[in-house]
């Protein structure tokens with residue numbers, strides 16, 4: 001008992017280590033290198049308890065495992081989600097992936113099973129259900145089920161209620177809310193029953209519960225597990241991917257968040273790029289494959305299917321497929337993949353360049369948590385915050401980048417710009433000067449890292465011009 005006594009100062013490192021191990025082995029969530037974070041979460045989960053009760057809770061957790069502490073699960077998991085999160089992906093789902101699945105099933109049993117694993121409060125599976133409604137006007141001879149699971153009971157309850165506030169529509173076209181929700185009052189909206197009825201919510205722990213969560217939903221045509229794997233330990237992820245793979249239909253799709261896959265050593269899935277979005281297929285890829293490219297360090301065939309630009313958006317009126325005509329899911333032209341996609345930061349940068357700033361921010365924050373000595377990570381995060389208009393966070397991350405690498409030219413340059421925006425000319429000048437001093441030490445022809453190809457000479461000229469212009473302005 002004594003070992004817990006100091007909890008108001010700190011939970012002892014050995015206890016925290018043991019709890020982190022329990023959390024990893026039973027939930028897959030990896031706090032083993034983040035015991036300070038774990039301690040804060042334990043304190044918030046068990047707040048209001050006396051010292052003695054708190055000690056007992058920790059003991060119970062260690063003896064009986066995570067299921068003895070549902071309130072802790074709520075504090076350990078990150079529930080962030082919203083409708084149509086990553087619009088481009090939902091666009092591809094509506095115009096490529098779901099039509100491809102439908103066309104394959106048209107002459108068969110007309111049964112489609114979709115699984116949203118780690119669904120949190122339900123915005124993701126309900127978004128898919130909306131797409132199904134838009135694609136198939138008459139579903140009477142179809143059996144379409146969307147299974148949605150999560151380990152967090154509190155969030156599942158909210159998902160089953162299907163009542164949302166504006167926060168869940170933060171990146172969603174207005175018409176989506178207008179069309180598929182009934183207004184309850186000024187702040188709350190209830191999902192329409194015809195969208196809700198297709199989704200079944202079940203509690204399921206990806207780390208330790210059996211797969212599939214319910215045999216009724218077997219086999220599965222599409223598994224969506226986004227923004228979940230990135231919080232789990234590598235070994236948990238590999239074991240989950242194996243089980244997903246086994247459950248999928250032969251042509252089935254697996255979709256995860258951008259950047260969640262590349263670091264993993266799992267090459268059974270065949271990655272495909274559909275207009276900039278990476279999805280994974282089991283075994284068969286419809287159509288002829290002409291291009292192969294390495295996605296990770298392993299040899300994995302990566303096929304890019306070029307698509308015509310998708311014009312129809314959810315802002316347009318429903319264009320239901322009354323009599324669905326089977327059509328080739330992908331046009332015949334195929335292109336080799338030109339860009340190198342095996343770098344996690346490159347993927348995050350591409351996301352940011354695509355305007356998916358919130359996704360990029362989240363991934364980049366996770367990246368720097370895992371790679372807290374990588375100056376490039378902080379530099380990218382600083383740029384994302386800059387795009388999001390948060391100068392303070394941008395400054396903080398650029399500062400970390402130059403602290404880790406004092407010779408990071410673009411880091412000093414970014415700080416000079418931030419201080420110029422913050423109208424602190426003295427600091428701005430100091431950082432521009434740092435840039436010039438660093439440039440003097442480099443070859444004129446050398447390309448500056450992270451500068452998108454600028455040479456030392458070109459960049460010095462540019463910085464000198466900025467300094468002169470600033471002098472003239474002051």
Ligand SMILES: C[S@@+](CC[C@H](N)C(=O)[O-])C[C@H]1O[C@@H](n2cnc3c(N)ncnc32)[C@H](O)[C@@H]1O
Nearest residue numbers: 027077080081118120151152205206207226227
């Ligand atoms: C950030 S949310 C993702 C929600 C949604 N997929 C999205 O991308 O918008 C992550 C979810 O994963 C769930 N989760 C974490 N560990 C899990 C596990 N071992 N089994 C099932 N769900 C888990 C959390 O409870 C949380 O609701």
